[in-house]
Amino acid sequence: MIDFKKELSKYDFLKNFTELASKRNEKVYLVGGFVRDIILKRSRDEMDFLVVGDGPEFAKELANQFNVGKVTIYKNFGTAHFNYQGISFEFVGARKESYNRHSRNPEVAPGTLDDDLNRRDFTINTLALSLNKDSFGELIDKFGGLNDIENKVIRTPLDPETTFNDDPLRIMRAVRFAAQLQFDIEENTLKAASQMAERLKIVSQERITEEFFKILAAPAPSIGLKLMYENGIMKVVFPEIAELGGVEQRKDFHHKDVFYHTCIVVDNLAKVTDNIWLRFAGLAHDIAKPKTKKFIEGIGWTFHGHEEIGARMMKKIFHRLKLPMNKLHYVEKLVRLHLRPIALVEEHVTDSAIRRLAAAAGEDLDDLITLCRADVTSKNPEKVSKYLSNYDRVMEKVKEVQEKDKLRAFQSPVRGDEIMKVCGIPPSRTVGEIKKAIEEAILDGKIQNTYEDAYNYFLQIKDEYLKKEK
Known part of the structure; x- marks a missing residue:
């Protein structure tokens, strides 16, 4: 069993919380993700504090003690924020919430500790540690969150339909936590998330995209991608990716189904890079295969031109998902070029062809080859080894040519x-x-x-x- 009092003693500044709560005749608790991550032994630089009383006033008085000049107050939600010793402090007054069906912005009223824990998204985030003098370090676990952490389960504290109906973004958060923590989503919670996926349409695109990219940033993004696809959520959030499901392809060095092949590609990338835009390019590299699918007798399914059409699709997708346009060219380039390197493995390939690849990829050549290597998803170890060694050969040729004429950022010597x-x-x-x-x-x-x-x-x-x- 974790000694929470010992864990809290690592943060000397928490004694100020205890003293201030006593002085103001209020109660204060450390809640949510920080408590969860103490149990999971994960590092975290954000602390959420629940004040049964006036959260913003508590924050301002505490900031004054810490000589912190800037405190951000959100009056509509009764919350406050400031940074101290490299940690982000969030304060909220205990509250209860009610929602209008057509908006995820709640109507907020003061509440008790129980009211506040009831409104939280998942049991693993309902845990609270008392910072009060008479009960310092005591764990409040109203919904069995500790047990769910031990069993690696994501579940809502109340009826999941109520939880998701109040705030549909929690559907994405359930998937995100499952991917980040490699937990399972409890059966009724997952069923409600699937049935209510259409409710995500009332949520701002920016918030959905933020959660989606956190899924992509997970150690094994495929956990989240598969949950979204298999439960109808992907169809709402990113329909072009959902459409990859069921599209068959030749199995030579890929998985037969394009969606599941794409999941493996993204996981392969996650093992070697934290570059989220390279992971996104991996997600999107075959996005035009449904549009270009054609059956040729004796060959099977083909997807001629899918790389070019996929690159052209990116601009519209970037606009719709509210992605930063300064990343568009990078993703377009990798999608457009992802088939080029494998064509250059033959012995008779000319220096000219190698130069053209290097000139087209520019400074992103290494990322392109990383994507190409991740694109090898066969279950046959001999084929995998063969194709990966082919990419090694391409890079050897590129280096040879670049050493000869220093072409990495090629431009005419005559200006x-x-x-x-x-x-x-x-x-x-x-x-x-x-x-x-x-x-x-x-x-x-x-x-x-x-x-x-x-x-x-x-x-x-x-x-x-x-x-x-x-």
């Missing part, structure tokens, strides 16, 4: 201002066409990637392009 000066022309399309022709000549191996060769080639071709301008 636009020099072209304009020699040709006596202003900025124009012709300048870009000449630069492009020089780059193509280098990529095709016609000339070396040196200034001298590029400049001489420019002198040879410039008249041809100047004629077109006239």
Whole structure:
């Protein structure tokens, strides 16, 4: 059994809470995730405090003791926030909530400790530790949250339909906790989440996307992805991913079903990178397969062009999911190029083809290869080994070529201002066409990637392009 008093003694500042609660004749408790994570031995830098009394006033007085200048007060919800010693402190006055069916913003009224614990999302988050003088370190466990943590179960404290109806975002949070903690969702809780998935439509897209990306950031994102897909939640949140289910593909180095193949790809990425946008690219890499599926006799199902169409789908998806547009190009690029490297494993592949891949991928080449390696999901160890070694060969070829001509961030050695000066022309399309022709000549191996060769080639071709301008 955990000695909670000993755990709390690690934080000297908590004695200030005890003294202030006594002075104000109020009760204060450490609640929710921090208590849960003490039991799970997970580190955490957020503390939630429940004040049976005036939470914001308690926070302001405490902040004054700690010489903290900035306290953020949310009057509508009776909450307050400030940071201290690298920890985010959240304060709330004990409250009870009622909801309008068409909004997830509650009507709030003062309440008791029981009222406040009743309104919480899951039993594992209803645990509270007393910070009060007469009961310091005592665990309040009204709903059996400790037992659910030990049994690795996600369940709602009240009837799950009531809990999800009040705040549908809790459906996503249930999936997120299952993925993060690798817990199971209790049967009735999961059934209600499935039946009420459509209620997510009243929740802001930003909040849904935030929870979805926390699922993607989990150690094994497939736990959450499968829960969403198999219980109808994905169809509401990300229909393009739901549509991957049941789409068959050739099994050579993939799982037969595109959705389950995608789950393995994302898990493979999660084992080697925390880059959430690389994980998202893995999720989206085959997103156009349902649109491009075609059966060819003797070959089976094909998906010609799915990489290009998938890349083109990204802009609309980014807008709908309210994703940051500065990440769009990165994801588009990886989706567009994810089939390119495997085509370059043959012995006779030219330096030119290698250069084109390196130029297209630019600084994201390593991420592209990481995605390609994650894309190998066969259950046949020999095939996996073969395909992974193929990607090793591609990278060896890339390094050889890059060492020869330092092409990683390729541009014509002859710059636009020099072209304009020699040709006596202003900025124009012709300048870009000449630069492009020089780059193509280098990529095709016609000339070396040196200034001298590029400049001489420019002198040879410039008249041809100047004629077109006239």
